[in-house]
Amino acid sequence: MSKILEEVLSANEHYSKNFGKKGDLALPPSRHFAILTCMDARIDPAKMAGLSEGDAHVIRNAGGRASDDAIRSLVISYKLLGTKEWFVIHHSDCGMMLFDDDIMRNLLSKSLDTATIGAKGWEDHGKGPGSKEASYVSFLAFKDLERSVVEDVQRIRRSPLVPSRIPIYGFYYDVKTGKLVEVPEAMKAGKA
Amino acid sequence: MSKILEEVLSANEHYSKNFGKKGDLALPPSRHFAILTCMDARIDPAKMAGLSEGDAHVIRNAGGRASDDAIRSLVISYKLLGTKEWFVIHHSDCGMMLFDDDIMRNLLSKSLDTATIGAKGWEDHGKGPGSKEASYVSFLAFKDLERSVVEDVQRIRRSPLVPSRIPIYGFYYDVKTGKLVEVPEAMKAGKA
Numbered sequence: 502m503s504k505i506l507e508e509v510l511s512a513n514e515h516y517s518k519n520f521g522k523k524g525d526l527a528l529p530p531s532r533h534f535a536i537l538t539c540m541d542a543r544i545d546p547a548k549m550a551g552l553s554e555g556d557a558h559v560i561r562n563a564g565g566r567a568s569d570d571a572i573r574s575l576v577i578s579y580k581l582l583g584t585k586e587w588f589v590i591h592h593s594d595c596g597m598m599l600f601d602d603d604i605m606r607n608l609l610s611k612s613l614d615t616a617t618i619g620a621k622g623w624e625d626h627g628k629g630p631g632s633k634e635a636s637y638v639s640f641l642a643f644k645d646l647e648r649s650v651v652e653d654v655q656r657i658r659r660s661p662l663v664p665s666r667i668p669i670y671g672f673y674y675d676v677k678t679g680k681l682v683e684v685p686e687a688m689k690a691g692k693a
Numbered sequence: 694m695s696k697i698l699e700e701v702l703s704a705n706e707h708y709s710k711n712f713g714k715k716g717d718l719a720l721p722p723s724r725h726f727a728i729l730t731c732m733d734a735r736i737d738p739a740k741m742a743g744l745s746e747g748d749a750h751v752i753r754n755a756g757g758r759a760s761d762d763a764i765r766s767l768v769i770s771y772k773l774l775g776t777k778e779w780f781v782i783h784h785s786d787c788g789m790m791l792f793d794d795d796i797m798r799n800l801l802s803k804s805l806d807t808a809t810i811g812a813k814g815w816e817d818h819g820k821g822p823g824s825k826e827a828s829y830v831s832f833l834a835f836k837d838l839e840r841s842v843v844e845d846v847q848r849i850r851r852s853p854l855v856p857s858r859i860p861i862y863g864f865y866y867d868v869k870t871g872k873l874v875e876v877p878e879a880m881k882a883g884k885a
Contacts, residue, residue, distance in 0.1 A: 505726050505778050506862060510873065512743020517871035523735070524869040528788055530734035534697050540750040540766050542722035543715070547737050548746075551704020558732040561753040563766035570762030573830055574732055574755035580800060581815075582788055583807045586697050596720055596774055608772060613856040615775045623773075634853040638765055661826040664805040670698060677716040679709035681702065 526555035529582040534558075535575060537653075538590040539565035539597075543676050550588070550681075558584060564597040565590060566641040567653035576662045587667060589657070589691070590681065591650050592674040597642045599623075605642070609635040646673055650684040654691040668693040718747035721774040726750075727767060729845075730782040731757035731789075735868050742780070742873075750776060756789040757782060758833040759845035768854045779859060781849070781883070782873065783842050784866040789834045791815075797834070801827040838865055842876040846883040860885040 535558035536546055546552060546559045560574045567589065578584045604623055608616045614627025643649040650671040657669055671687020674680070727750035728738055738744060738751045752766045759781065770776045796815055800808045806819025835841035842863040849861055863879020866872070 503778060503860065505724060508724075509742045509780070513741060513871070513873045516740050516743070520871035523871060526735045526868070528733070528735075528786060532697060532700075535732070540727070540752045540770065541720070542744075542749050542751075543718045543720075543746050545739050545744070545746050547739060548708050549705060550701045551708070552734075552737070554735050554737050554740075557734050559734075559753055560732045560755075561751055562762055563752075563769040568762040568765075569830075570754055570760040573760075573832060576801070576827075576830070577755040577788065577797075577832060578732065579807060580797070580805070581792065581808060581810075586695060588701070594720060596769065600773065605769075605772070609768070609854060613772070613854065615771060616773060618773075632853045635768075638761075638768070638854075640765060640769060661824045662801060662805065662830075668695065676718070679705070679712035679715060681705045 523554050530555070530557045530584055532556040533584050534586040534588070535560065535578045535584045536588045536590060537565055537567065537571050537575065538674070539563065539592055539595060541592060541595065544592060544674060549674060549679070558582070564595060564641050564643065564649070565592070565653070567656040568641060572657060572660050572662070575657065579664070579667060585667060586670070587657070588670045588672060589650055589653050589687065590672045590674050591646055592676055593646060594676050595646065598644060598646065600640070601642050602640055605640050606635040647684050647686070650687045651690055654687040658690055666693050715746050722747070722749045722776055724748040725776050726778040726780070727752065727770045727776045728780045728782060729757055729759065729763050729767065730866070731755065731784055731787060733784060733787065733868070736784060736866060741866060741871070750774070756787060756833050756835065756841070757784070757845070759848040760833060764849060764852050764854070767849065771856070771859060777859060778862070779849070780862045780864060781842055781845050781879065782864045782866050783838055784868055785838060786868050787838065790836060790838065792832070793834050794832055797832050798827040839876050839878070842879045843882055846879040850882055858885050
């Protein structure tokens with residue numbers, strides 16, 4: 502068994518031993534809201550936003566982007582499980598600002614190994630074969646953090662499946678300070 | 694300002710005031726692994742799996758499904774940020790087992806308001822107009838929990854962009870006990 506697998510299972514055993522009454526929590530989020538944010542390891546949405554188990558839906562992907570899949574999740578979140586307010590939260594120092602589709606497709610065409618970034622940009626030291634499959638994938642990288650929040654709030658707002666009464670709040674999380682920073686243009690675009 | 698927005702910002706202020714040295718954390722996950730799980734409000738991945746800020750990528754969507762977007766995120770996770778092991782974790786009592794595409798499309802065609810589930814199944818009490826847009830969306834619901842974990846591990850394993858050396862561990866989380874339960878067939882399918 503890998504060290505990580507062992508550690509995760511041992512942490513889980515500890516958690517489940519002290520589970521208390523959390524087994525009685527209902528399925529729908531008790532505080533009726535959802536957060537869409539990045540998969541970044543430095544973000545702990547529960548701590549960042551003050552969530553206890555049972556409070557809120559949390560959707561995460563690379564970048565916290567308003568992908569079709571994130572919108573699928575948000576639609577299920579309100580239509581079947583009653584959330585009424587949504588947050589879109591990107592963050593500073595995001596990995597999504599370090600590449601674009603061309604770079605990623607080029608790296609993956611050379612090898613499937615992990616690349617490294619240096620002064621000259623990304624370098625692939627891996628051995629092939631790579632794959633051309635990445636030509637069929639949009640990786641949803643971005644260059645401008647605040648702009649990316651605005652665009653994602655706008656994309657959710659525009660979905661024909663999203664009721665206009667749901668407010669969508671646009672923020673970014675500053676990984677240096679732990680602070681949520683409002684993006685005024687996104688807040689405007691997300692108004693109910 | 695909504696009560697939820699106020700509460701989230703106040704919790705965040707408290708968190709950032711006690712941020713300590715977390716501002717120094719590096720971008721790549723220090724424990725080199727990623728978790729794909731459900732957006733369900735009862736799941737706190739950090740507590741469930743023993744994560745501190747900076748440890749691991751966490752990807753979440755409705756069901757914890759291996760959607761194209763989840764695979765996009767996993768590919769970025771290993772190729773650019775060096776994760777080496779992945780967990781797919783679905784859970785008991787998942788909302789995704791309470792409907793299918795037909796039900797969801799029918800509900801959304803009637804109204805965009807929240808539906809309720811009773812003895813006779815889902816009922817829409819909302820006022821229209823609804824939207825036919827849901828015909829273009831696969832909501833990725835499932836009927837069999839363990840089967841869904843197997844299928845998602847298999848789908849990730851089959852991706853031409855996923856190196857065969859990455860082990861993919863298949864589990865479900867029991868929301869009544871807080872325990873991670875291994876899905877043997879998924880573990881087999883996810884072997885490196």
